[in-house]
Amino acid sequence: MGKILACINQKGGVAKTSTVSMLARELAKTKKVLMVDFDSQSTLTKLVNIEGYFDTYALQEYIYKNSMLKIFNRETVEPLDITEIVKDNDNCSSALINELHLLPSPGVKLGFTAEAVPTGKNTILKRYLNSIKDEYDFIIIDSLPSVSILFENILLAADSLIIPIQTKFNAMTGANNFIEIIDNVMADYELNYENIFILPTMYDKRRKDDKETLAEINTSYLKYIHACNYVGRSNIVVLDTIPERAVVSKSQSYGIFLQDYIECYEKGKGDLLLLLENMTKKIVKNCN
Numbered sequence: 001m002g003k004i005l006a007c008i009n010q011k012g013g014v015a016k017t018s019t020v021s022m023l024a025r026e027l028a029k030t031k032k033v034l035m036v037d038f039d040s041q042s043t044l045t046k047l048v049n050i051e052g053y054f055d056t057y058a059l060q061e062y063i064y065k066n067s068m069l070k071i072f073n074r075e076t077v078e079p080l081d082i083t084e085i086v087k088d089n090d091n092c093s094s095a096l097i098n099e100l101h102l103l104p105s106p107g108v109k110l111g112f113t114a115e116a117v118p119t120g121k122n123t124i125l126k127r128y129l130n131s132i133k134d135e136y137d138f139i140i141i142d143s144l145p146s147v148s149i150l151f152e153n154i155l156l157a158a159d160s161l162i163i164p165i166q167t168k169f170n171a172m173t174g175a176n177n178f179i180e181i182i183d184n185v186m187a188d189y190e191l192n193y194e195n196i197f198i199l200p201t202m203y204d205k206r207r208k209d210d211k212e213t214l215a216e217i218n219t220s221y222l223k224y225i226h227a228c229n230y231v232g233r234s235n236i237v238v239l240d241t242i243p244e245r246a247v248v249s250k251s252q253s254y255g256i257f258l259q260d261y262i263e264c265y266e267k268g269k270g271d272l273l274l275l276l277e278n279m280t281k282k283i284v285k286n287c288n
């Protein structure tokens with residue numbers, strides 16, 4: 001049975017989509033993985049939609065025929081298998097990959113369509129993912145940066161949560177409140193997450209505010225999480241900090257997964273590959 005991980009935070013630009021793409025790509029080296037773009041901004045979909053792997057027209061044609069919106073009518077939809085596309089990428093023919101699928105976002109219609117569903121509008125994603133869960137080892141959902149009906153769908157579908165937090169000034173504003181919202185949803189729906197992974201991101205060790213935020217995550221924030229009635233019952237894991245590196249946004253601007261970009265264009269150099277490997281191992285270990 002596949003594990004469903006949701007990457008969430010109500011704050012925008014904290015590396016939710018980047019984390020989903022890095023983690024999914026890493027897991028897909030040996031496992032069968034599905035990425036779900038449940039954000040109307042379609043950032044994750046666009047990531048595989050540039051010159052790196054895929055042709056914009058071909059992807060739009062696929063979305064037209066296999067729109068995720070079908071799941072709102074309780075119909076099923078076939079995710080897009082991008083394994084061969086990644087493997088055969090001209091610039092990176094040695095790509096190590098087992099199986100990677102994507103359920104692309106249909107864009108702005110996502111939110112409107114969810115609102116219009118007559119019954120069971122909070123469990124649309126859960127119903128659909130439960131029907132295909134057995135076909136994957138891991139399903140990773142990319143969330144939008146707001147508390148909405150789509151957000152509630154994600155919380156109801158997930159087995160474990162990954163919460164990326166940018167280690168910058170002001171990053172912790174609203175962070176406790178966000179945990180409180182999750183705690184309330186868990187209470188309302190009697191949810192029990194297997195793991196809650198906290199992932200500090202975009203860390204610059206030279207900056208004082210980054211150091212202070214990281215320290216706050218590891219002390220008062222962690223204490224607050226553990227003290228919550230429902231969230232505190234989960235296995236809380238703080239993952240190793242992801243540093244701020246220009247190569248992350250550079251690889252995305254080329255529409256290439258970070259690992260493939262580093263392997264192909266930077267000869268595998270730097271500390272990020274090992275870091276992502278270790279982060280993924282830790283997540284897999286805790287999900288078993």
Ligand SMILES: Nc1ncnc2c1ncn2[C@@H]1O[C@H](COP(=O)(O)OP(=O)(O)OP(=O)(O)O)[C@@H](O)[C@H]1O
Binds near residue numbers: 041
């Ligand atoms: N470790 C990193 N180092 C440098 N830049 C990064 C890093 N992680 C993410 N970024 C950049 O930060 C920006 C925001 O990242 P991303 O799109 O993943 O955030 P998000 O939380 O998904 O945003 P949104 O809330 O809009 O969905 C992107 O331009 C991305 O390339």
Ligand SMILES: [Mg+2]
Binds near residue numbers: 016017018
């Ligand atoms: Mg995003």
